[in-house]
Structures are given as C-alpha cells and as structure tokens.
Amino acid sequence: MRIYLSLRKNDKSIPFNYQELLTGVIHKWIGKDNGVHGKSGHYSFSWIQNTIASKKGINLKDGAYFFIGTYKESLLKQIIKGILEDPEMFHGVKVNDVQIKNIPDFSSSEKFLMASPVLLKIKQEDKISHVTLEDNNFEEVLTESFKNRLEKANLLSEGISIRLNPETNFRQTKLVTYKGIKNRTSLAPIIIEGTPEQIAFAWCTGLGNSTGIGFGALK
Structure with missing residues (x-):
C-alpha cells in the first residue's frame, strides 16, 4: 500500500x-x-x-x-x-x-520510473563500493539485491529480473550526501519481470540499499 x-x-x-x-x-x-x-x-x-x-x-x-x-x-x-x-x-x-x-493489479512485467535515486552497495574484501549505471554489473547487482530482500521477507525470490528499459535513453548518476557520507546513486527507467507479488513488493518497498532513508522508491 x-x-x-x-x-x-x-x-x-x-x-x-x-x-x-x-x-x-x-x-x-x-x-x-x-x-x-x-x-x-x-x-x-x-x-x-x-x-x-x-x-x-x-x-x-x-x-x-x-x-x-x-x-x-x-x-x-x-x-x-x-x-x-x-x-x-x-x-x-x-x-x-x-x-x-492500494497495490495495483500488476502483470508479470512492469515498467517503472524512479521517484528517488537507487543506491547499490557491494562488499569487496573489506571495502564497500557503490555500483551505478556506469558499471557493467548494475542490472545484476540490482536484481541480486532485490532477491535478498525478498528472501528476508519470506517471499519467493526465484524468477525475478530487473533491467534498464531499452526504450529510453534517459540515464543519470547522482552524488547524494547523507549525514556527511557521499553516495553514488542512479536514476533510470527500469523493467521488472517476475510474479505480481514480487513486483508489488518492489512497488511498496523500493529497490537497492537504504530505502528507509529515501533511496530507491519507484513511481
């Protein structure tokens, strides 16, 4: 909701x-x-x-x-x-x-815009890195991040896929400072494919890291 x-x-x-x-x-x-x-x-x-x-x-x-x-x-x-x-x-x-x-009646494939930039973090050895549109693994990391959140919510994580919408050329990275910490984030139209319940969860709770402080909300 x-x-x-x-x-x-x-x-x-x-x-x-x-x-x-x-x-x-x-x-x-x-x-x-x-x-x-x-x-x-x-x-x-x-x-x-x-x-x-x-x-x-x-x-x-x-x-x-x-x-x-x-x-x-x-x-x-x-x-x-x-x-x-x-x-x-x-x-x-x-x-x-x-x-x-209320949650719309989603199909198995939906297009979304971002209502706030998505933040993606990965841990490499002892270092936390930010993944953006400029990285080749952006779609993979975004999908895996959402799978992890589905699993934590005890929802099915299989079959979900998130990719950039190829029908538009809009792509933007944005440096967002939050409490003194600089975060490299991304804004772009996306396509989510999965079950209606999986897509509804994304619509409700957003994508990526730190949705609780205003990142990753979907229009």
Missing part, C-alpha cells in the same frame, strides 16, 4: 539536500522504538515531486506531493496516525491531505 501526501507550500527555501529532513519527519510520524528506522525492506518514500529550484534552494509548486509505501498495513496506519497528530514538516511545509492507494 501507499499513501500520497499533498503538501502546503514552503514559507522559506528548502535546502537542496533535504533528504535528512524528510527522513526525520517520517521517523517522527512512525514514532520511537519501532524497529524499522533506517532499515531497508520495510518501507520506501519518494523525494518531493513538483518542485522548482532557485539559487537559494528548492520551492514547492502547486500540486507538490510525495508518497510513502510499505508492505505492512500496520506500519502505514501508524504513519497516518502520526500525520494526523502532527502534520507539520519543515520550512513551513505541511501535509494538507492524505490519499491511500
């Missing part, structure tokens, strides 16, 4: 790197001591959509929104409860409305 949050415009410019602020607000809504903060596989959330950049930062346009997805209905209810109690976000941004969207 997902919730789509319509937002009131900001009253002062939002920093370009607002991901930490957005993560903090979601943590506030979930509440303390819940065991899901910062963990991949439980939920994902997009970056704010419909924004405009200025020299000072980012401003929201009419119709600005973002969404939060999760496979756990109880977690979504907790987030909604937190929003109703305190809809204020940051820099004057406030949640005006919440819309719930």
Whole structure:
C-alpha cells in the first residue's frame, strides 16, 4: 500500500539536500522504538515531486506531493496516525491531505520510473563500493539485491529480473550526501519481470540499499 501526501507550500527555501529532513519527519510520524528506522525492506518514500529550484534552494509548486509505501498495513496506519497528530514538516511545509492507494493489479512485467535515486552497495574484501549505471554489473547487482530482500521477507525470490528499459535513453548518476557520507546513486527507467507479488513488493518497498532513508522508491 501507499499513501500520497499533498503538501502546503514552503514559507522559506528548502535546502537542496533535504533528504535528512524528510527522513526525520517520517521517523517522527512512525514514532520511537519501532524497529524499522533506517532499515531497508520495510518501507520506501519518494523525494518531493513538483518542485522548482532557485539559487537559494528548492520551492514547492502547486500540486507538490510525495508518497510513502510499505508492505505492512500496520506500519502505514501508524504513519497516518502520526500525520494526523502532527502534520507539520519543515520550512513551513505541511501535509494538507492524505490519499491511500492500494497495490495495483500488476502483470508479470512492469515498467517503472524512479521517484528517488537507487543506491547499490557491494562488499569487496573489506571495502564497500557503490555500483551505478556506469558499471557493467548494475542490472545484476540490482536484481541480486532485490532477491535478498525478498528472501528476508519470506517471499519467493526465484524468477525475478530487473533491467534498464531499452526504450529510453534517459540515464543519470547522482552524488547524494547523507549525514556527511557521499553516495553514488542512479536514476533510470527500469523493467521488472517476475510474479505480481514480487513486483508489488518492489512497488511498496523500493529497490537497492537504504530505502528507509529515501533511496530507491519507484513511481
């Protein structure tokens, strides 16, 4: 399931790197001591959509929104409860409305855009490396990463495949700094092939590493 949050415009410019602020607000809504903060596989959330950049930062346009997805209905209810109690976000941004969207009826092959850049990490000896679109093994690592998350959720991992959509030339790598750490990430249209349940899990919880802090959400 997902919730789509319509937002009131900001009253002062939002920093370009607002991901930490957005993560903090979601943590506030979930509440303390819940065991899901910062963990991949439980939920994902997009970056704010419909924004405009200025020299000072980012401003929201009419119709600005973002969404939060999760496979756990109880977690979504907790987030909604937190929003109703305190809809204020940051820099004057406030949640005006919440819309719930159930999981669509997916087929065995679906095309997606990314609503936040995907972060992929692999461990080589004692070093953690980032894998991006510039690496030949991007699709393989992305698929294997998602298989691992399916297995942790006790879902079937066989038969899943994630690849770049060859019908579009849009490809972008992006350096994202989060709490002082620089992360090499990727944005590109993708195709996921698998069972409807596997694809629904990706739609709800995102792809790659660190979905709990705003990476890897799918439109």
